[in-house]
Structures are given as C-alpha cells and as structure tokens.
Amino acid sequence: MSTDVNNSAPLQASEGQPLEERGNNRSQRPESDAFKDFMGSKWAPRTAQARAKAEVAAHAARRRRAISEKFRGERLVIPAGPLKVRSNDTDYRFRPHSGFAHLTGLGLDHEPEAVLVLEPTAEGTGDDGGHHHATLYFRPLSGRDTPEFYANARYGEFWIGPRPTLPELNQLLDLDTADLSELEVAITKGAGVVSVGGMRIRLLREVDMNVDALVDTSRINTGVDLEESDKLDALLAEALSELRLLKDEWEIEEIKKAVAATINGFHEVVKVLPRAITHDRGERVVEGAFFARAREEGNDLGYDTIAAAGNNATILHWIRNNGRVNAGDLLLLDAGVEADSLYTADVTRTLPVNGSFTEIQRKIYQAVLDAADAGFAAAQPGAKFRDVHTAAVTVLAERLDEWGVLPVPLEEALSEHGQHHRRWMPHGTSHHLGLDVHDCAQAKRELYLDGILTEGMVFTIEPGLYFKNEDLAVPEEYRGIGIRIEDDILMTAAGPVNLSAALPRKPDEVESWMAGIYSPTGE
Template sequence: MNQTEQSSVHPDPSTQQPLEERVNNRSHRPDSDAFRAFMAANWAPSTAELPARADVADHAARRRRAISEQFKGERLVIPAGPLKVRSNDCDYRFRPHSAFAHLTGLGVDHEPDAVLILDPTDDGAGDDGGHHHASLYFRPMAGRDTKAFYADSRSGEFWIGRRPSLAEFAALLGLDTADLAELEVAITKNVGEPSVGGISIRLVRKVDENIDALVDTARYNTAQDPDNMDFGALDAKDEKLAEALSELRLIKDAWEIEQMKVAVAATAAGFEEIIKSLPRAVAHHRGERVVEGAFFARAREEGNELGYDTIAAAGNNATILHWNRNTGTVNEGQLLLVDAGVEAESLYTADITRTIPVNGTYSAVQRKIYQAVLDAADAAFAVAVPGRKFRDVHVAAMEVLAAHLQEWGMLPVSAEVALSVDGQQHRRWMPHGTSHHLGLDVHDCAQARAELYLDGVITEGMVFTIEPGLYFKEEDLAIPAEFRGNGVRIEDDILITAEGPVNLSAALPRTPDDVEAWMARLSS
C-alpha cells in the first residue's frame, strides 16, 4: 500500500471533524452572510409587558429566608441541573432539581443550567431581613439578530420556542436575575478561608458536574494548604446543606398543599381512564402497556409529567414491588395493581395505588386479601395524628397484617413473636415501609435526618403516603395455593391537619364494594 492509499484509509486525525460537531452532519444548515442577514430582519417585536408576581414568589422567599438563618456568612449554590442526553443529540425533557424548584418557585422546563446563589450579607441586611441576597443566573434567550436564534437546537427560540427574559423572571419570581455568563465570577469571588476574610461555599452537589468542578477548583485555588485539604469535611458541609434543604420540605406551606391537591385530582382522573381502558387491555398482548398509556395520556394532558414510572402490574406481576416494565397481559380473573402519580406543572406529585379486579368483581380470596390490607391502612390512618411518631404509622399497619397472617395459618410463629425485633416473619409478604413523605419528589425529604423523619413527630402540614400491602408470589410454597399470584396494595396521600389526617385521595374508592361499584359505573 502506498502512502496515498494509506492516508485515504487512515486519515490524519488533525484534519477530522470534532465528535461533538458531527451530530450536525445529518442535515445541511445554511450559513451564508445573505441568509444570516435575512434571518435577522423583519420580526415582530417581543412584548415589553412584564408578568405579574407569581403566587408562589412570597412562599419561595420565606423558604430562602429559613435557609439563610442556618448558613450565615456562607455562599449557597443551588443548581437547576443541565439537560440530559437520551440518545445521541436528543435530550430528555428537562426537570430542575427539586431544591432549586423549591427555593425559586420555578417548575416545568424553563431553566436548564440555571443556578440560584444566596450570597451572604451582614446579619439582617439581606432579603426580607435575612442574611443573604438571592440571585438567579440563567441563559437569556438569544436575540433574533443572533445565529443562536435559528442555529442552536438546545436553546434557540426557533427550535424550542420563546423563554422568559431576565426581566420577566425577575418580575415573576421577585428575584434578582443575571446572565449565566456572569456565573463563574459570582461563585468564585472572595472565596477563601473565613479566618482570613474569605467566604466559604456550600453546594448542592451531583446536580451539575460543571458547577461541582467550578466550586472544587475555587476551594482548591484559595485554600491556605491545598495539598492537605480535608475533602471529607468539605463533602460534609455540602451534605449538611442538602440535609437542611430536604428537612425544609417536611412541612408544606399553603401553596404547596394546594399543588398537592392539584396533582392528586389529576391522578384520580388518570385512574378513571385506566378503568375505561380495561377492555382494550384485556384484548391486547401487552395489556399492562395499555393501562400505562391510558394513565400517561392524562398525566400529560393535565400535568407536567408522570411523578415516577407507572407500575401497571397484573396477576403475579403485582407481587413485584417495582414492576414498571409493564410488558404483561391483563387477564380476566386477575388483580391489577396500579401505582401511579401525576406531576403537576409546579412539579409536585401525587402517589396513589389501587388494586382492582380486572373483571370488576373480587373473588373470595382476593376480597379476603384486599380487606386485610384495607384494615391495615385504616389502622395506620387512626394513628397518623399530630404528636404521634411517624414510625407509629408503620407499626399500626404491621400489627393488623400480622394478625391476619396468623389467622390464615401462614406465620411459623405467633403474631406477637413475628412483630418482635428478632422475628419479623410477617415481612416476607410486606417487605416495604408503610409511609413516606411526598411533595416535589415522590420520596420527598429523603436526605432528612432519621430523628426528623422516621423518628420524627407527626406535625400539621406534613403530607405523606399510607400504603400497606400483601404480596403472595406464585412460587411461594409457604402459603396456601389459593393465595398465590395475588398482590394487593392500597395507597393514599394524606395531609396532616390540627384535627388529624385528611385523605387527599379520598375521591378514589377504597373499600371492595365501592371499587366494584366504581368499576361498574365507568364500564357502563
């Protein structure tokens, strides 16, 4: 092979197009001077009217004020996160990090790469008498006289539509706003050891790797002894911020409670669509996908998205706790367990489970299992009152389930022994927890300390689930044959008030008789 032939087979790497630019090879984009000039001309002006201040703005300001109290004198950096690639040059729909959404009030998909910074001030000289001044940094929409307007498929208005301007977001949220181009200086200015007049940073990590790198570099470059930096201590500082932001969401404010009601109402409507879809699901070779699709359509119509991947599990699949492949059939005589939630435009989500008989009527053994789970849920509701411990909800449900399992002859020991710390045999058929907090995340407040979560006191304003279940697998030889292949879970979303729990999802039937009547009505 001569040199010319060799170079045609193995081209000089220095002349090759960078990988990140090759995604544009699939289409030809005009780039002449004449085209650019023509594209920049003759566009109607954008409206100059600023939006009214959003209802959430004052609530978000109070949340920032509460965090400010805990971290005086420190810069707090809360990223929204970047777009995430689904495949090649296609991104997933954007969803900001929940801490960012909570402190700004921004939902939906406005602000990829945005960062909220709480900059320290003198005590009491910050926003609302606090100790920080908040600023939102994001990429403003490119002007129509720029190439990005028509050439940038991730942020150009021609591709993704118009986004609010800096001034519009400032008016909407009651926040100072700034161009993302100024972010590096905003994060790194005056960083250093507090003992010598510098400012320390706390960061919500693992949201945006570019911001992680920027903060880490600033810390290293300004450290008095960078080669002996205690990275464990820095990680602990950042974890403390994540913990505080999570604990801030344990008690919902009035605006959040209304958003939870919106999400629950949309979810209830989605469950009605599931009932209506059952004839088609039974006839389809992947009936679980029919069920999943019926709910998803309502989630997109009335909300932002699903709060989490829907579990649509028929027959033995209902005994698989996180079955969300949803590839199975839906057959007459089976139970169908659906665990689903609509995420509202504000990003607050519901989380509801109902277990229904595919043919509209529970068999005797299905009704027996269902009633046991309902009894456990009702016992949990009874103790979900202000002043009780959060863990009491689970204990109450387990006592009821263990009693039923003993009655059915399934426990190898007494219910009392099973409920002891050294027993727990009943958990073979109910291995998950009975409750979790709910809000911006389906498992909200997950970074909160155990003493405020599992061992926390139930308090007015909390929103959490109650979701006992029993799961009897086909292959489980420890139980009578007639129980096998049936899984039941009943999950409701409750709001704690001074008077006790309010079932936000009460519009969806819970008792077996009511479920059967509901299905008959929707099927007629």
C-alpha cells in the same frame, strides 16, 4: 424529527475531525454570511410580556429566608441542573432539581443550567431584612439577530420556542436575575479559607457537574479542604430536604390538584380495561391511559407508572408494563400526576379487572385495607412517623397468623429478631410526599422516621401483601396475588386528612365505582 436546514454546500473532509463534532455531520445548515444576515433580520419585534408576580413568590421568599437563617455569612449555591441526554443528541424534558424549585418557585421546565445563589450580606440588609441576597442566574432568551436563535437546537427560539427573559423571571418571581455568563465570578469572588478571610461556599452537589467543577476548582485554587467541604455541602442538602418536611398552604393546594388529576387518571384507566384485556400488552394500555391524563392536566408523571396485572403485581416496582391484563386477575395501579408546579400525588389502588373480586381476592384485599385503616388511626399529631408503619404491619401479621401462613407464633414474628411477616410486606408503609415522590429523603433520621407527626406534613400510607407464584410458603390459592392500597395524607392540627379519599377503597365501593364507568367497548 427535524435535524437541520437543507443546504447544497460541498462536503468537507472529516479526517482528524474530533468525535464531539461529528454529530454535526448530518447538518446541512448554510454557513454563508448572506444566510446568517438574512436569518437575523426581518423579524417582527418581540412584544414585552409583563408578568404578574406568581402566587408562589412570597412562599419561596420565606423558604429562602429560612435557609438563610441556618447559614449566615456563607455563600449558598443551588443549581437547577442541566438538560439530561436520553439518547445521543436528544434530551429528556427538563425538570429542575426539587431543592431549586422549592427555593425559587419555578415549575414546568424552567430553567436548564440555572443556578440560585444566596449571597451573604451584612446583618439585616438582605432580602426581607434577612442575611442573604438571592440572585437567579440563567441563560436568557437570545436575540433573533444571534446564531443561538436559529442554530442552537437545545436553547434556540427557532427550535424550542421562546424562553423567558431576565426581566420576565424577575417580575414573575420577585427575584433578582442575571445572565448565566456572570455566574463564575459570582460564585468564586472572594471565596477561600474562612480563617484567612475567605468566603465559605456551600453547594448542592451532584445536580450540575459543571457547577460542581467550578466550585471544586475554586476550592483547590484557594487551599480549601475538599473533604471538609463535602461534609459542609452535605449539611446544605440535609437542610434543604428538612425544609420541605412541613408544607405551606400553597404547597398543600398544589398537592391537592395533583391528587385530583390522579383520581381522574384512575377513572380513565377503568374505562380502557376492556381494551386492555384484548391487547397482548394490556398493561401498556393502562399505562398509556393514565399518562395521557397526566399530560392533559399536569406537567408529567410524578414517577414511572406501575401498571401490574396478575403475578406482576407482586413485583414492587414493576414498570416494564408489558404484560397481559386478564379478566379475573387483579390490576395493581400505582401512579401519580405531577402538577405544573412539580408537586406530585402518589396513589395506589388494586382493581379487579373484570369488575368483581373473587372470594380469596376480597379476603386479602380486606386485610390490606384493615392495615391501611390501622395506619391512618395511628397517624395522629404527636405520634411518631414510624408508628404508622408499626400499626399497619401488625394488622398484616395478625391476618397472616390467622390464615396459618406465619411459620412461627405471632409474637415471635413481630419481635425484632423475627419479622417473618415482612416476607410478604417488605417495604415501608409511609414516606413523605411533595416535590419528590419520596420527598425529604436527605432529612435526618430523627426528623423523618423518628420524627413527630406535625401539622403540614404530607405523607403516604401504603401497606400491601405480595404472594408470588413461586412462593411455596403460602397456600396455592394465594399465589399470584399482589395487593397494595395507597393514599396521600395531610396532617392537620385536628388529625389526618385523606386527600385521595374520593377514590374508592372498600371492596364493595370499588366494584360499584367500576360498574359506573366500565365501558363494554373500552371507549
């Protein structure tokens, strides 16, 4: 990786040099005025990029209006978050906080350090006749006559390519934009104790430490109670999370795109299974095949891929993916493509590596499939979210009882004081899905677990059974088998729709599908 421009300037003594500056010791960038003047000149003028308003802009505006209704008269601060360091001075690819993305419509890697501020207005004078006026503060593309252009490896166009200008994002999002340098005044002006005429600030905390510090300093300087403010901030995070419980039509289409790309990724995995079998780290072959599809069709992975073969499939969040993939084993692949809009899929299939289930594998697989189907049948408009889990795990408990695995009678196992079956199905059956793979995580319990299934919700159904090699409570023939089946479900007025149904689920269909794409050479 390039680090800087070559130079023959004399080395400077580093005695007393602060540690934070020593990362530049490798730098050989010229510092002469002649170099700086030359770097800032003789560039063709930029062509103004007219941006058509994004389709998502109108949807994002409605979301801002909805959050505005909940917090009239208060300044709302929603950061995107900064770049995150991977190691030393190299960063991860940027992904904005999901609450920020939801209210702005920005996807891809837009825009590090940006902050959305909803400023309260007189009743009826805000955006779309609402109660707030929204402004997006961000670091705009610098001029080519500035040092940032060629000397800033994080933001400079010479290093990372062009970034948007203020007018470009204004046109794209139909949202007022301002330079990030104006943010401090925008956040702190008039802020203070409400009872003496100050403006209350609510902040989406723990997204950007610099913004947290700015708001906290303002609160301290104006005598605002920090403990009470933390509670108020938490209510904003809760509201932003609950706003995502019901997806609009644009969001649903984006999730469908992510699911379609994910199914293509599973197809690619089956193609490389013969090569995976011959590789010492065959799980990495699987992981790599899916990741390639995620980057080709989407923005990234929605989460780290679980490519777990053999006994590794009994480890719920196995992401080391450094094990072998042996013929005769099962491969549990839990993976999802994140679309450019940042909406993700989350799909799991358990595949027979050699294309055919053994008798015991099929028996356990069918039990998990029956549980998934029971969860799907329970997922009807008006039912509670928790009912899906209850239906699925009841089937699993019944199968475990039939196999003689439960150490107590079925009724006792299913009772609140029993739950013995959960040894082999320790996770929940469902979670909401959207911008986050585990979406809406800050929503109140009564709206999530005890919430009513409603049109527009998107969630998973993912029962499983996991029999570890070391588990002496199950017959030896079950040990080392882990199976999960996961689908992405859209709730409509007519009932649930399986968005990932195009990926085979029934054992015979899985075998037939694999036979149609299984390449002897793995190519």
